[in-house]
Amino acid sequence: MRKNIVAGNWKMNKTLQEGVALAAELKDVLAGKTPNCDVVIGTPFIHLATVANQVEGSVIKVAAQNCANKESGAYTGEVSAAMVKSTGATYVILGHSERREYYGETSAILNDKVALALSNGLTPIYCCGEALDVRNANTQNEFVKNQLEETIFNLSAEDFQKLVIAYEPIWAIGTGVTASTEQAQEMLAFIRSIIADKFGKEIAENTSILYGGSCNAKNASELFAQPDIDGGLIGGASLKAADFVAIIDAF
Numbered sequence: 708m709r710k711n712i713v714a715g716n717w718k719m720n721k722t723l724q725e726g727v728a729l730a731a732e733l734k735d736v737l738a739g740k741t742p743n744c745d746v747v748i749g750t751p752f753i754h755l756a757t758v759a760n761q762v763e764g765s766v767i768k769v770a771a772q773n774c775a776n777k778e779s780g781a782y783t784g785e786v787s788a789a790m791v792k793s794t795g796a797t798y799v800i801l802g803h804s805e806r807r808e809y810y811g812e813t814s815a816i817l818n819d820k821v822a823l824a825l826s827n828g829l830t831p832i833y834c835c836g837e838a839l840d841v842r843n844a845n846t847q848n849e850f851v852k853n854q855l856e857e858t859i860f861n862l863s864a865e866d867f868q869k870l871v872i873a874y875e876p877i878w879a880i881g882t883g884v885t886a887s888t889e890q891a892q893e894m895l896a897f898i899r900s901i902i903a904d905k906f907g908k909e910i911a912e913n914t915s916i917l918y919g920g921s922c923n924a925k926n927a928s929e930l931f932a933q934p935d936i937d938g939g940l941i942g943g944a945s946l947k948a949a950d951f952v953a954i955i956d957a958f
């Protein structure tokens with residue numbers, strides 16, 4: 708049975724103190740609730756251990772926004788999947804379009820990151836999604852299919868079932884332009900259909916697929932009501948507790 712998930716991606720925002728305060732506020736607000744979804748917050752690396760410790764005992768789970776494509780060693784500035792796991796984080800966002808675009812993350816690099824995340828017991832939230840020119844050319848399905856075929860479709864069925872997919876059209880990230888409910892549902896249904904072709908219907912039905920891109924308190928209920936949308940990966944609207952909780956409450 709697939710899970711509903713609302714996952715925040717704080718990106719490079721919040722000092723440690725600000726992040727701890729936001730996590731504390733979220734923990735307080737959620738203490739009296741039983742959300743109809745799993746709640747994840749994706750913090751910068753330096754926040755992970757403190758925030759994971761702070762939200763312990765609550766419904767909130769913690770994600771890193773990246774991990775290294777190497778196991779350990781002389782890779783100055785990198786943070787390994789094992790290090791992420793040791794903080795108490797249980798998820799890792801991989802393949803975000805900002806990582807692909809600004810830090811040159813290729814499919815080959817992402818395959819190594821996914822493998823290391825899985826072997827260290829982290830759940831990857833694996834991002835895919837097309838740029839505006841691809842959407843304008845109406846070739847988004849082929850583009851996303853190719854992104855998945857080059858990476859997570861190489862996994863064994865057993866490993867594939869351990870990850871979450873987030874479809875994030877680049878033209879909708881941080882722009883205030885959300886994919887329409889129809890566009891989002893159509894793409895997530897397409898992704899589920901190609902998972903079914905590759906791994907079978909049962910695995911496809913059990914895979915959580917999230918939508919990301921300017922999702923907010925206003926549009927979340929309509930998006931989450933779609934049959935193939937199992938939640939959201941939330942950037943800007945995860946930076947304020949009230950906004951993020953309103954999205955959680957949309958389930």
Ligand code: PEP
Nearest residue numbers: 880881919920921942943
């Ligand atoms: C994101 O970058 O993962 C994202 C969805 O950002 P925003 O919600 O700000 O569009």
